[in-house]
Each structure stands twice: as structure tokens, then as C-alpha cells.
Amino acid sequence: MAEINSSSPYAHNPQNVTGVMLAVVYALIPATLAYVWLFGPGVLLNIGIAAVFALSAEATILAWRGAPVRPALSDGSALVTALLLGLALPPLSPWWLTTVGILFAIIIAKQLYGGLGFNPFNPAMVGYVALLISFPVEMTTWLAPESLRSGELGFGAMLSYVFTGNLPVGLTLDSITAATPLDEMKTQLSLGQTVNEIRSASPLFAQFGGTGWQVINGLFLLGGLWLLARRVITWHAPVGLLGMLFLLAGFFHFFDAGQYPGPVFHIASGGVLLGAFFIATDPTSGATSNKGRLVFGAGAGALIYLIRTFGGFPDAVAFSVLLMNMAAPTIDYYTQPRVYGHIRKD
Amino acid sequence: MSRQLSNFPGGLHLPGHKELSVGEAVAAAEIPNRLIIPLHQHIGAAAEPLVEAGQKVLKGEMLAKAKGFVSAAVHASSSGTILAIEDRPVAHPSGLPALCIVLETDGEDVWCERHPVEDYHSLDPSALRNIIRDAGIVGLGGAGFPAYIKLNPGARTAVDTLILNGAECEPYITCDDRLMRERADEIIAGARIMRHALQASKSLIAIEDNKPEAIASVREALERLDIDDIEVVEVPTRYPMGGEKQLIKVVTGKEVPSQGLPLDIGVVCHNVATAAAVHRSVELGEPLISRIVTLTGGVERPRNLEVRIGTPIEELLPQAGGLSANVERLIVGGPMMGFTLQHREAPVVKTVNCILAATREMDASRGPVRPCIRCGACAEACPVSLLPQQLYWYARAKDFDKVQDYNLFDCIECGCCAYVCPSNLPLVQFYRFAKTEIWSQEREKKASDLARERHEFRTARIEREKAERAARMARKKAAVKGDQGTGDNAKKDAIKAAMERAKAKKEGAGTQPKNTEDLTKEQRRKLAEAKARREKALKDQAPNGASGGKEEK
Numbered sequence: 089m090a091e092i093n094s095s096s097p098y099a100h101n102p103q104n105v106t107g108v109m110l111a112v113v114y115a116l117i118p119a120t121l122a123y124v125w126l127f128g129p130g131v132l133l134n135i136g137i138a139a140v141f142a143l144s145a146e147a148t149i150l151a152w153r154g155a156p157v158r159p160a161l162s163d164g165s166a167l168v169t170a171l172l173l174g175l176a177l178p179p180l181s182p183w184w185l186t187t188v189g190i191l192f193a194i195i196i197a198k199q200l201y202g203g204l205g206f207n208p209f210n211p212a213m214v215g216y217v218a219l220l221i222s223f224p225v226e227m228t229t230w231l232a233p234e235s236l237r238s239g240e241l242g243f244g245a246m247l248s249y250v251f252t253g254n255l256p257v258g259l260t261l262d263s264i265t266a267a268t269p270l271d272e273m274k275t276q277l278s279l280g281q282t283v284n285e286i287r288s289a290s291p292l293f294a295q296f297g298g299t300g301w302q303v304i305n306g307l308f309l310l311g312g313l314w315l316l317a318r319r320v321i322t323w324h325a326p327v328g329l330l331g332m333l334f335l336l337a338g339f340f341h342f343f344d345a346g347q348y349p350g351p352v353f354h355i356a357s358g359g360v361l362l363g364a365f366f367i368a369t370d371p372t373s374g375a376t377s378n379k380g381r382l383v384f385g386a387g388a389g390a391l392i393y394l395i396r397t398f399g400g401f402p403d404a405v406a407f408s409v410l411l412m413n414m415a416a417p418t419i420d421y422y423t424q425p426r427v428y429g430h431i432r433k434d
Numbered sequence: 435m436s437r438q439l440s441n442f443p444g445g446l447h448l449p450g451h452k453e454l455s456v457g458e459a460v461a462a463a464e465i466p467n468r469l470i471i472p473l474h475q476h477i478g479a480a481a482e483p484l485v486e487a488g489q490k491v492l493k494g495e496m497l498a499k500a501k502g503f504v505s506a507a508v509h510a511s512s513s514g515t516i517l518a519i520e521d522r523p524v525a526h527p528s529g530l531p532a533l534c535i536v537l538e539t540d541g542e543d544v545w546c547e548r549h550p551v552e553d554y555h556s557l558d559p560s561a562l563r564n565i566i567r568d569a570g571i572v573g574l575g576g577a578g579f580p581a582y583i584k585l586n587p588g589a590r591t592a593v594d595t596l597i598l599n600g601a602e603c604e605p606y607i608t609c610d611d612r613l614m615r616e617r618a619d620e621i622i623a624g625a626r627i628m629r630h631a632l633q634a635s636k637s638l639i640a641i642e643d644n645k646p647e648a649i650a651s652v653r654e655a656l657e658r659l660d661i662d663d664i665e666v667v668e669v670p671t672r673y674p675m676g677g678e679k680q681l682i683k684v685v686t687g688k689e690v691p692s693q694g695l696p697l698d699i700g701v702v703c704h705n706v707a708t709a710a711a712v713h714r715s716v717e718l719g720e721p722l723i724s725r726i727v728t729l730t731g732g733v734e735r736p737r738n739l740e741v742r743i744g745t746p747i748e749e750l751l752p753q754a755g756g757l758s759a760n761v762e763r764l765i766v767g768g769p770m771m772g773f774t775l776q777h778r779e780a781p782v783v784k785t786v787n788c789i790l791a792a793t794r795e796m797d798a799s800r801g802p803v804r805p806c807i808r809c810g811a812c813a814e815a816c817p818v819s820l821l822p823q824q825l826y827w828y829a830r831a832k833d834f835d836k837v838q839d840y841n842l843f844d845c846i847e848c849g850c851c852a853y854v855c856p857s858n859l860p861l862v863q864f865y866r867f868a869k870t871e872i873w874s875q876e877r878e879k880k881a882s883d884l885a886r887e888r889h890e891f892r893t894a895r896i897e898r899e900k901a902e903r904a905a906r907m908a909r910k911k912a913a914v915k916g917d918q919g920t921g922d923n924a925k926k927d928a929i930k931a932a933m934e935r936a937k938a939k940k941e942g943a944g945t946q947p948k949n950t951e952d953l954t955k956e957q958r959r960k961l962a963e964a965k966a967r968r969e970k971a972l973k974d975q976a977p978n979g980a981s982g983g984k985e986e987k
């Protein structure tokens with residue numbers, strides 16, 4: 089440290105990487121608790137399994153690369169990846185699904201690219217998409233909110249399902265699972281129903297988004313606002329993403345409200361708020377400048393809407409973020425600020 | 435009064451810590467037994483000594499004169515006897531010793547004969563500049579550029595605005611604040627002289643709004659002196675507001691062109707303390723022999739002292755109550771742009787505005803170094819709108835072309851980027867490394883170009899001499915044979931052949947790469963050594979810990 093401090097600047101603000109990562113973790117706690125309250129403790133199993141394997145995979149790879157293990161583990165970035173993946177996976181995922189996803193995220197998407205700071209893609213989203221493509225059935229088996237289940241799923245039963253794949257006798261998967269609101273909406277729309285018919289027909293839907301889901305998403309929003317207030321993230325990526333999604337959804341909804349759900353439904357459903365505040369704001373895989381982040385967010389918002397509405401996936405936050413990760417270097421290139429005393433080169 | 439202020443991007447609201455030292459009025463520091471006066475206290479060439487060991491000098495006597503255009507004279511800060519002119523440790527980031535005049539003071543402190551100017555208006559600008567040059571005045575804000583040069587607009591540009599910089603944006607430092615509070619009249623008098631020398635149409639004093647007492651004091655003085663052609667401009671408190679380019683942008687809305695001078699846009703910027711020194715030199719006939727220094731941080735009695743140039747820094751510390759127990763290092767200048775003092779016996783020079791005793795807690799504010807996470811906090815903080823993370827990336831990779839593409843040389847080394855970096859990367863250290871590396875490469879290239887030219891010249895000369903010798907031989911042979919006619923031809927042929935050889939050789943040489951091939955073995959060895967040294971320095975600075983593993987990749 090003495091060498092580094094041997095020339096100026098000698099002062100430093102209290103912000104550091106670990107602090108940033110921990111702030112992200114804290115900001116996710118309220119939504120996680122709501123998740124447990126509304127859907128049962130399954131999500132905690134996801135997060136727990138992901139965290140254990142994330143940290144061990146990171147440690148193993150670092151040791152294998154001959155890099156110091158402790159400082160890298162203590163930066164908290166692996167924990168954040170585990171938390172994000174754990175929250176994104178269905179809350180009744182078999183243990184191996186979570187494990188494969190997190191190993192893919194940490195080993196392939198992060199460490200093989202060089203570790204913290206070198207990954208061009210958001211590791212959690214890479215893990216998520218890899219699973220979505222490889223195990224579509226498991227990835228679309230979602231628990232219904234507790235209030236909408238016909239069967240009773242105790243914690244023991246949940247554990248047994250996650251680790252052995254067996255449910256207690258008498259309990260069927262159908263009685264505890266349901267389509268996600270976005271899925272349901274997409275299916276029914278393709279069957280010729282109108283948005284209003286669909287929303288009033290199923291108890292899956294509530295005033296803003298999905299029953300239960302909207303509470304969790306509201307808390308993601310709250311956590312995001314807290315990060316903003318703490319200046320851990322800037323407003324640019326979230327505003328770009330939510331703004332663009334709002335505009336596009338509003339535009340289509342305005343012309344054909346029967347075919348196109350409104351902007352509030354889009355924002356309050358699926359992973360949009362998690363994506364806007366916690367994933368599109370990932371510094372490493374996102375754009376660098378504030379202007380770039382606005383573009384990055386807007387691009388992701390547009391992709392989310394387009395894929396949801398015209399593509400094959402009901403949610404699409406992960407795909408959209410990954411596509412924008414690809415575009416980030418180009419965005420950075422074209423959003424370079426004008427340097428003091430230079431004439432803008434066009 | 436209601437001037438429309440512009441803005442600069444980025445910057446930081448730093449904890450000021452100015453309250454520590456600002457409370458007490460400036461007091462005169464004790465005259466030390468020995469003054470150690472370096473010949474090189476400024477940007478440019480070192481001054482040339484005019485005195486010898488054993489000689490008696492009076493206070494204010496010139497000890498060494500400016501040498502060359504960019505240089506500044508140095509004077510005796512008190513009366514006494516010259517003991518020696520020798521290498522002594524000085525306050526410089528490198529810690530290397532430099533030539534100093536050692537003056538044993540006699541305690542009398544007797545002035546030499548002074549020649550105050552009654553009415554500076556009667557002097558033309560160039561005569562004024564000569565006085566200022568001979569008074570050894572350099573920029574007192576920290577950079578130390580000889581002031582008289584910045585008072586010479588030359589024929590090509592008219593100066594529109596003279597800005598006196600009283601922003602003092604670095605944390606802890608309060609010497610300009612105290613000066614403005616206590617000696618506003620001197621600043622104003624200096625400003626008027628500067629304005630006359632520059633023939634500037636406007637002049638203003640810019641002060642950060644965290645110094646209301648200084649602002650009030652300058653305003654009061656202007657009113658009392660009934661001067662209405664100097665404006666006091668209150669600028670927002672934001673680091674680095676006192677950066678020349680930033681201040682100019684804020685006050686005038688104009689940007690100094692990259693690689694250009696403020697003069698290019700009709701602006702000249704001087705520190706307030708420089709203005710006061712100009713006043714003293716012209717109207718009192720006193721050269722620059724003392725300055726106000728802030729002693730602060732981990733000292734028992736933080737304060738400002740008027741210190742004779744040449745006073746050993748260690749002798750000042752007791753006058754600030756001594757160091758607290760937990761002081762780790764002394765910093766010359768502020769925490770953002772200062773440097774670590776390596777020898778406490780080094781003297782105060784004209785550019786030393788602050789001695790900051792940094793405590794262990796200050797050093798510890800920085801956590802472990804981690805890889806860059808590309809968070810962009812640095813870019814957001816950069817007042818020049820650079821992309822510090824890219825500069826860091828390429829400086830570390832030693833890709834010096836790319837690092838210049840990202841405008842390394844527009845970096846003012848303000849340290850904002852490193853201050854906010856959550857990975858605690860020593861960003862500025864990498865920029866300094868890259869800059870010196872590029873400079874030395876350019877020097878090497880120049881040297882090798884020169885060597886190549888010399889070599890070609892020499893080859894051509896040798897060939898010519900050979901040809902002439904051959905011709906002489908041929909003539910002799912011919913004479914011996916007694917055959918005049920063929921002798922002449924033989925001479926011509928020999929010359930022609932030799933010339934062709936030389937020409938072929940020269941053309942061949944031209945296609946060779948312009949690298950270090952023409953250097954001698956010794957030169958090459960030195961180059962290699964220098965390179966190894968620099969690389970080692972980089973390694974030492976490279977973040978250890980997490981990224982250490984990456985370095986091997």
C-alpha cells in the first residue's frame with residue numbers, strides 16, 4: 089500500500105467494490121423476503137445453492153489460475169451473481185438446475201473471461217439463458233403464489249422435490265404450479281382473447297401485474313431507488329429501459345388495447361424491474377458513460393418489448409440484456425464525451 | 435456582479451478540512467540559521483549563481499540570475515554569508531538532490547538597496563516585465579511558471595480578461611484564503627500592475643464561495659480604494675475549480691484549446707499570491723523572498739506562516755506545534771495533487787503552498803486494490819471528460835499510441851478519477867508513468883535520429899576523402915608513368931566510382947529502420963537499463979492482490 093500511496097492523490101472516498109456489491113445485496117433483501125412470504129422458501133434454496141457453488145467455483149478457478157483467492161472472494165461479486173440467478177430461476181428448481189446455471193455463470197461467463205471486470209456479458213444472465221435453452225421444461229415450471237395453490241406444499245416436501253425430484257404422495261405438480269402471468273397472457277392472446285378478457289378471467293392477474301409478482305417487483309423498484317439514492321447506480325440505464333418499454337407498450341396499447349397489454353402491466357410483470365435496476369446497471373457488462381447507459385437501457389427496453397410481443401419468449405429480460413451487452417463496446421465508442429478543449433469530431 | 439457563470443463536467447465535492455488552519459492570522463516564521471536556496475524552484479532552466487562561498491549578502495540581493503527565456507532569478511531571503519553552493523535534498527517528487535545556495539543568516543535581516551517604482555503607469559509593459567523577472571516571481575499557485583512570461587502577450591493576441599485565481603480548491607490549503615483576508619490591497623495593487631503589463635481590457639478575481647470572508651475582504655478593499663474595474667466573481671466550490679482551464683471555462687465560458695494556452699482565447703490567469711508578489715516587487719522593490727505556507731493536518735497547531743524561501747521544512751514543524759503521533763508522512767501541496775516529502779530537511783521553495791502532515795487514518799481511507807470493474811465512476815468525475823478507465827487500460831498495457839488516442843495529454847492529473855474509483859486503482863500514477871514513458875521515447879527517437887544523421891554525414895565524408903585519396907594516388911601513379919592524359923581520366927573515374935559507392939550506401943542506409951541501431955553499445959545498454967527501471971516502477975505500482983494474477987495472463 090505504501091508504494092501506491094507514494095504519490096497523489098492521497099485522499100479517497102469511502103466507496104469500494106465490496107461496498108457496492110453489498111449495497112446491491114441489501115437492496116435485494118426486501119424483495120427476497122416478499123418472495124418467501126408469497127411463494128414459500130423455495131427461492132432461498134435457490135439462492136443458497138447458487139451462493140455455495142458460486143463461491144466454491146470462483147475459489148477453485150482462482151486457485152487454479154494462481155491468483156489470490158481471498159481478495160477476489162471478498163469483493164462480493166460472486167454473491168451478487170448467485171443472488172440474481174437465484175431470484176431469476178423458478179422457485180422450485182431442482183438443485184442441479186441451479187448448480188448448472190451458477191457454474192456456467194461463474195466459470196464460463198466470468199472467470200474464463202478473466203474474472204471480475206473482464207466479463208463482457210452479465211454472468212447471471214448467461215447462466216439463466218443457458219438453462220432456458222437447455223432445460224425449457226424445468227425453466228418454465230413456476231410455482232403458483234401460495235394463495236392460488238390447490239395443493240399444500242410444506243417445506244419438507246419442497247426440500248424433497250428440490251433435491252430428489254419427488255413430491256409427497258397425493259401432491260401433483262399441477263396443483264402447485266401455474267403459468268406465469270406473462271406466459272398466460274401470451275398463450276391466451278394467441279388463442280384470440282383480448283387483454284381485458286384474459287386479465288379478468290384468471291386470478292393470476294392483479295391490478296398492476298401478476299398476483300404476488302407485482303409486490304415483489306414493487307420491492308425491486310424500491311431497492312433500486314435506494315441504490316439510486318445511495319449513488320451506487322445512476323438513473324440512466326433504468327430510465328432508458330423503463331422509458332423505452334413504457335413508450336413502446338403505450339404506443340401499441342393506444343392503438344389496440346385489446347391485443348397489446350398496457351405499459352404498466354409490462355413494467356410490473358416478469359423480470360423488468362429486477363433487470364432495470366440490478367442487471368442493466370451492471371457496470372462491467374454495461375455501457376460506460378451516462379449517455380451510453382441511457383442508450384443501453386433504451387435498447388434493452390425496446391428488445392424486451394419486441395421479444396415479448398413478437399418473439400417466442402414471454403419474458404425476454406435476460407436475452408435483451410445479453411444482446412445489449414454485445415452492443416456495449418459500440419455504444420461506448422459512439423458516446424465518448426467531448427474532451428475539454430477539443431472540437432467535437434463528427 | 436451578476437456574471438453568467440459556465441460550468442465544467444465532473445469534479446468533486448471534497449471534504450475541505452480548511453477550518454483546521456484558516457482560523458489564525460498569518461504570522462512570520464522564524465528566520466532559520468541556515469537558508470537552503472535551490473537554484474531551480476520553477477518551471478524552466480535553473481538559475482545561474484552570481485555569488486561564491488564566503489561572500490556576504492544582504493536580504494533581497496540576487497543570488498542567481500535567470501538563465502534563458504524560461505527561468506527565474508533567486509534572491510537572498512535574509513542577510514548573511516554564503517557557506518556553499520552544493521547539492522542538497524530538495525522538495526521534489528523524485529527525492530533527488532539539487533544544487534542549492536546555502537546561506538548562513540546573521541540575524542540582522544538587513545535589506546539591500548531597493549528600487550521601488552513610484553508610478554508604474556510611467557513604465558512601459560516591457561520594463562515592468564523586466565522588474566518582475568528580476569524579482570524572481572513565479573506562479574505561486576503551485577506550478578511555478580515564471581510570471582513575467584505570462585505577462586507577455588506578444589504581438590499576436592490582445593488580452594481580453596485577466597483572471598486572478600483565488601479559488602484554492604484543494605482540501606486543507608488556506609494560504610490564499612488568509613492572503614485575501616489580510617492583504618486584499620496588495621492583491622488588488624498587483625492586479626492593476628498585471629493588467630497594465632498585459633494591456634488587458636477586463637480583470638477579475640475568482641474566489642470559491644466557501645470563502646465568504648475572503649470575498650468580503652476583497653470587495654471591501656475594492657470599495658475602499660474606489661476601484662470599479664476589478665470584478666469579484668464568486669465561483670461554486672467544486673474541486674478542481676482552481677484548475678486554470680476549469681476556472682477559465684467557468685468564468686468566461688470559453689475553453690482553452692487542447693495543447694494551447696489561455697492566451698489563445700485572450701485570457702491570462704494568475705494566482706492571487708502571484709499578484710501580491712508582483713505588487714511588492716514593483717511598488718516596494720522587494721523580490722520574492724518569502725511566501726505564505728499552510729501547515730496543517732496532523733500538527734498540533736495548524737496555521738499559516740509567512741516563510742522565507744529556503745527555510746528547512748523540519749524547522750517549520752515546531753512552529754506549528756509539532757507533529758501528532760499518528761503522522762505517517764508529510765505531503766507537499768494538497769491531498770489531491772501534492773507529493774510525499776522524502777527529506778524533511780528540504781527547504782521551502784516558491785511553489786510550496788502547503789505542508790500537510792498526513793495521518794494514518796488518511797492513508798487508510800483507501801481499501802484494497804481490485805481490477806477495474808468498468809463502473810465509469812472515474813469518467814463521471816473527470817473534469818476534462820476523459821475516459822480514465824480506458825487510459826488506465828492502455829497505460830497498463832503500455833499501448834502508448836492508444837493512450838494518446840484517448841487524449842492522455844489532456845489529463846491534468848487532478849486525481850478525481852482515482853478518488854472515486856471503487857477498485858482503488860492508482861490511476862493517476864499510471865498516467866504519470868505513461869506520460870514520462872512517452873516523453874522519454876520521444877527523446878530517444880530524437881537522439882537516434884540525430885545519431886543516424888551524424889552517421890550518414892560521416893559516411894559521406896569518409897567516402898569523399900577516400901575518393902580524393904584514390905584520385906591523388908592515381909595522379910601520382912600517372913605522374914610516375916609520365917602519362918598526364920590518362921592520369922586525369924583515372925582520377926575522374928576513381929572519384930566517380932567512389933561517389934557511386936557512397937550514394938548506394940546512403941540509399942541503403944535510408945531504408946533501414948530508424949531505431950536504435952545507430953547507437954553505440956554504451957548508449958544501448960543505458961537505454962535498456964532505463965527501460966528496465968521504468969518497467970520495474972510500473973510493476974511496483976501495479977495493483978497487487980486480485981489483479982496480480984491477471985498481469986501474468
Ligand code: SF4
Nearest residue numbers: 806807809810812855
Ligand atoms: S472508477 Fe475505477 S473501477 Fe470504475 S471504471 Fe474507473 S477505473 Fe474502473
Ligand code: SF4
Nearest residue numbers: 816845846848849851
Ligand atoms: S487525473 Fe486526469 S483522467 Fe483523472 S480525473 Fe483528472 S483529468 Fe481526468
